[in-house]
Amino acid sequence: MFLGINEMKYSKGRYLLIILVMALITWLILVLSGLATGLAQGNRLAVDQWKASGVVLSKEANSNLNASTLNQNLASKIKADQVATIGQVSLSISKEDKTDNDRTNVSLFGIDSSSFLMPKVIAGKSFAKKNEVIATEKLKEDGFKLGDKINAGTYDQPLTIVGWFAQSTYNIVPVIYTSTATVKAIKYGSSEAQRDNINGFVFKGTASNQVKTPNEDTVVLSINDFIEKLPGYQAQNLTLDTMIYFLIAISAFIVGIFIFVLTLQKTSIFGVLKVQGVPTSYLAKAVILQTGLLAVLGVLLGTLLTGLTVAFLPDSMPYTTDYGNGSLYLFILVIMAILGSIFSIRTIAKVDPLTAIGG
Amino acid sequence: MVERALSLKNISKTFGKGHTKVEALKKMDFSVAKGELVAVIGPSGSGKSTFLTIAAGLQKPSTGQVSIGSKSIDAYNSKELAKLRFQKIGFVLQSSNLVPFLTVADQFTLIEKVDKSKKKPAAREDILQALGIEELKQQYPRDLSGGEKQRVAIACALYHDPDIILADEPTASLDSERAFEVVKLLGREARNKNKGIVMVTHDERLLAYCDRTVKIRDGKLADFIPDSAEV
Numbered sequence: 001m002f003l004g005i006n007e008m009k010y011s012k013g014r015y016l017l018i019i020l021v022m023a024l025i026t027w028l029i030l031v032l033s034g035l036a037t038g039l040a041q042g043n044r045l046a047v048d049q050w051k052a053s054g055v056v057l058s059k060e061a062n063s064n065l066n067a068s069t070l071n072q073n074l075a076s077k078i079k080a081d082q083v084a085t086i087g088q089v090s091l092s093i094s095k096e097d098k099t100d101n102d103r104t105n106v107s108l109f110g111i112d113s114s115s116f117l118m119p120k121v122i123a124g125k126s127f128a129k130k131n132e133v134i135a136t137e138k139l140k141e142d143g144f145k146l147g148d149k150i151n152a153g154t155y156d157q158p159l160t161i162v163g164w165f166a167q168s169t170y171n172i173v174p175v176i177y178t179s180t181a182t183v184k185a186i187k188y189g190s191s192e193a194q195r196d197n198i199n200g201f202v203f204k205g206t207a208s209n210q211v212k213t214p215n216e217d218t219v220v221l222s223i224n225d226f227i228e229k230l231p232g233y234q235a236q237n238l239t240l241d242t243m244i245y246f247l248i249a250i251s252a253f254i255v256g257i258f259i260f261v262l263t264l265q266k267t268s269i270f271g272v273l274k275v276q277g278v279p280t281s282y283l284a285k286a287v288i289l290q291t292g293l294l295a296v297l298g299v300l301l302g303t304l305l306t307g308l309t310v311a312f313l314p315d316s317m318p319y320t321t322d323y324g325n326g327s328l329y330l331f332i333l334v335i336m337a338i339l340g341s342i343f344s345i346r347t348i349a350k351v352d353p354l355t356a357i358g359g
Numbered sequence: 360m361v362e363r364a365l366s367l368k369n370i371s372k373t374f375g376k377g378h379t380k381v382e383a384l385k386k387m388d389f390s391v392a393k394g395e396l397v398a399v400i401g402p403s404g405s406g407k408s409t410f411l412t413i414a415a416g417l418q419k420p421s422t423g424q425v426s427i428g429s430k431s432i433d434a435y436n437s438k439e440l441a442k443l444r445f446q447k448i449g450f451v452l453q454s455s456n457l458v459p460f461l462t463v464a465d466q467f468t469l470i471e472k473v474d475k476s477k478k479k480p481a482a483r484e485d486i487l488q489a490l491g492i493e494e495l496k497q498q499y500p501r502d503l504s505g506g507e508k509q510r511v512a513i514a515c516a517l518y519h520d521p522d523i524i525l526a527d528e529p530t531a532s533l534d535s536e537r538a539f540e541v542v543k544l545l546g547r548e549a550r551n552k553n554k555g556i557v558m559v560t561h562d563e564r565l566l567a568y569c570d571r572t573v574k575i576r577d578g579k580l581a582d583f584i585p586d587s588a589e590v
């Protein structure tokens with residue numbers, strides 16, 4: 001460490017450069033990881049809040065709640081501890097007095113207010129009458145207030161916000177809960193044929209593999225499978241995770257090359273030290289520890305940079321700090337950087353002290 | 360009988376093969392006693408550096424034996440040789456062997472860091488004073504003159520209190536006054552601390568300060584008889 005630290009003090013510029021590169025990569029990785037977590041959470045937060053163990057959907061819906069249609073009377077055939085019907089419709093809303101240009105996309109769920117899907121109302125009251133809704137307080141950011149009358153899609157009657165519940169999103173848009181009847185009215189109008197239909201069922205308290213399908217037109221999905229198959233969810237996660245791991249590999253490569261070039265530049269110094277009898281192991285340790293120190297400093301600086309960035313991120317960016325994954329990435333970064341430096345050990349071992357004497 | 364610090368027996372060194380073959384050393388015998396400063400002279404390309412590096416275990420002879428003290432080093436591997444060099448041999452290069460990113464003081468600290476044997480190094484201040492470089496402790500090698508660098512390099516070689524000092528043209532970058540001082544210092548080290556010192560040089564004016572001079576010509580060693588007695 002003595003050699004490494006003194007060299008870094010002496011050649012501040014080049015080592016600051018490596019630290020900076022490490023910091024920038026760390027920064028990019030942490031921001032990406034935060035966005036990945038934020039996006040994933042934005043997709044699934046409402047589902048997580050249900051604390052359900054599985055769902056029952058129609059077979060042809062391809063695991064997509066929105067595309068599923070089932071007869072609500074099937075509920076009695078689902079043998080689980082708690083079963084709740086759920087209707088879902090994605091639409092855009094606006095305040096009644098606003099123009100159509102100023103609309104907000106939301107996901108509207110139709111539930112029984114006595115079921116376990118019902119969120120805790122933190123202000124106002126629960127929906128009771130038709131066309132009454134409760135909304136995630138996230139909608140306050142868009143200017144919605146308690147008692148607001150809102151237009152919903154092409155539905156011909158205004159909805160009224162009667163209560164707020166905690167932050168909740170589904171498919172990255174804010175969530176609104178209302179009665180099953182209201183959702184049916186929005187989704188199917190007054191169609192007599194659709195009177196008994198609903199999107200699906202959510203169950204809780206019984207593991208999904210213990211629940212039999214109520215009939216052959218239905219499928220039972222565990223809650224995790226359901227989340228994985230949320231539209232776009234997997235593709236998004238896979239893309240971002242791949243980017244992160246590529247970045248980590250690239251950073252190891254860059255640091256490895258940096259250290260390798262610096263080692264090549266130092267061969268004559270290593271030669272001189274070997275003439276004096278300094279063992280290869282001491283020199284190798286110095287380089288590895290130095291790389292470790294550079295990586296740790298870079299990662300710390302990158303974390304600091306991320307902290308500053310997050311403070312300035314716009315609210316529209318679904319950023320969520322994931323401390324667990326974040327620290328894992330930092331750890332892997334440091335380990336990979338050190339692995340990158342191991343390249344150079346062979347070069348150090350091969351330095352012939354005779355070259356230092358130079359004839 | 361005097362104790363030997365270093366002895367080379369029947370040393371030959373051949374580089375290359377066929378028509379590029381160079382016989383740098385031919386069946387050479389040499390030894391230096393403790394307390395003795397020996398000068399080695401010879402024309403360029405005569406094998407002086409080859410001789411010195413073989414003595415330091417930096418390369419193996421083609422034939423012959425090298426002994427440090429009473430121990431043969433022929434069977435040592437590179438790790439054992441490094442340890443031997445670190446503990447018993449001070450090697451002073453023609454161009455200074457300093458680490459560019461360490462201050463003078465840290466050059467010494469490095470030696471302490473590498474040393475795990477906890478052998479007490481000869482007092483740093485004494486050596487620095489003897490070489491007149493105690494003012495330079497916080498300087499980096501780039502701020503030193505050639506002579507200062509060389510004196511620091513010699514100080515480093517002495518710091519570990521080695522039994523043997525091998526110096527390859529240590530005065531090449533010094534003006535003649537400094538050169539005389541360095542040779543006198545080496546002579547004092549040899550006599551006062553009972554070290555065996557071998558110095559390769561081009562400068563015949565320095566020979567008067569040495570106990571003995573040998574000459575290498577075409578890879579062979581001969582005693583040197585100076586043309587004139589005065590210096």
Ligand SMILES: Nc1ncnc2c1ncn2[C@@H]1O[C@H](COP(=O)(O)OP(=O)(O)O)[C@@H](O)[C@H]1O
Pocket residue numbers: 359374375381382383401402403404405406407408409410
């Ligand atoms: N590694 C080597 N490979 C080939 N030839 C060498 C090598 N080292 C030295 N020689 C040759 O050995 C001879 C003696 O070299 P050297 O010991 O450096 O001489 P000096 O130090 O007296 O000038 C020279 O002819 C030189 O070219």
Ligand SMILES: [Mg+2]
Pocket residue numbers: 359407408
């Ligand atoms: Mg030479």
